[in-house]
Amino acid sequence: xxxxxxxxxxxxxxxxxxxxxxxxxxxxxxxxxxxxxxxxxxxxxxxxxxxxxxxxxxxxxxxxxxxxxxxxxxxxxxxxxxxxxxxxx
Numbered sequence: 001x002x003x004x005x006x007x008x009x010x011x012x013x014x015x016x017x018x019x020x021x022x023x024x025x026x027x028x029x030x031x032x033x034x035x036x037x038x039x040x041x042x043x044x045x046x047x048x049x050x051x052x053x054x055x056x057x058x059x060x061x062x063x064x065x066x067x068x069x070x071x072x073x074x075x076x077x078x079x080x081x082x083x084x085x086x087x088x089x
Contacts, residue, residue: 032057
């Protein structure tokens with residue numbers, strides 16, 4: 001039952017102390033749900049409704065990520081090594 005125990009621990013961690021990435025993903029999922037219901041209400045076809053809702057989710061994901069971290073792309077933790085050409089000393 002290792003998988004179930006790990007899943008329980010992950011869900012508990014998300015609910016009690018989520019990381020910035022988890023907060024952004026939760027906000028995107030909620031935005032997808034809201035957008036999907038909105039597009040259903042105005043009677044968009046299924047494929048258009050689903051595609052548009054996922055697009056809204058991506059937009060919200062990037063906006064929330066930027067608001068939480070101040071960057072669209074997180075900075076690299078490693079310092080970039082200088083390129084060394086082994087054939088040209």
